Amino acid sequence: MRRNVSRSDAARGDVYQIGDVAERVGLSLRTVRYYEEAGLLMPVGRTVGGFRLYDVDAIERLLLIRKMKPLGFTLEEMRSLLVLRDELATPGLAADTRAALQERLGTWVLLAEEKLSTLREQVSVAESFVGGLHDDAERTGGDAV
Amino acid sequence: MRRNVSRSDAARGDVYQIGDVAERVGLSLRTVRYYEEAGLLMPVGRTVGGFRLYDVDAIERLLLIRKMKPLGFTLEEMRSLLVLRDELATPGLAADTRAALQERLGTWVLLAEEKLSTLREQVSVAESFVGGLHDDAERTGGDAV
DNA sequence: GGACAACTCGACCCTAACGTCAGCGTAGGT
């Protein structure tokens, strides 16, 4: 008699309500709603009473978003990228259209790699800071050199 | 005839005004002022007309702050840490006082290392994302598998 | 067919860490 599997296991084609989704991807309800407001994802539908309903694709999408976050993309940037991905995923696309989309994707790749390298720089900056902290903490006495 | 070397080279004991400082450390004027508001640093003085004046120590301090930022410390946390550092730097400190301060510094070290490891995790998440993006970009046709 | 707990809704205000703008005063050179 399961109609929507809201609080249990799930097979293909099931829908989840927001709390379920939030828990699965490790975001707050508020955040998921906010992402919707920002145009990052839409629920596949609503219950009669207005509860949001999501499918597995939405969960995938949210996990993808979570992966982008460390790179410091703004929500607006993520929206653009996701839209682009969606466009590329539409079936039956003219070859030149597809090529154009893929070119645009290429610039995103470059941007992402740039951000990745600044992230790596930040790690080394952070490492040097932590190293310095260690030194401060181990300098036992007030006596200089 | 140089009185304060504001727009040129500088030797020991010189003071700088905010634009100079900002440029040297790579922060905006607004940010430097905001850090003051947040209690992270104070100018060593002001001109008669009210211009902030900083010394080399302030510049060092700002550079240190910049190193902390990638670790995701809040300004409040940085303030605490800087205050602690200042206390440790005061000369003629009783041995037990110093020990207590150093213990507190130890917890900061732990916290910083924790943050550093989450930062490293973020790098690997980001790497996997960029990798996936590459794949998306290279999947030439719409034909599956 | 009512009670009930758990869940969700939209709406609102709050926060950190700045960006940006306006209007006006300063510093220092000529």
Place this chain on the structure above:
DNA sequence: ACCTACGCTGACGTTAGGGTCGAGTTGTCC
């Protein structure tokens, strides 16, 4: 005296959510 670059305060705007509210919705148990 005047010019130009520089700085001041104060106020509002932005991003990415967090918290809280009263009110409505679901599924379940009797």
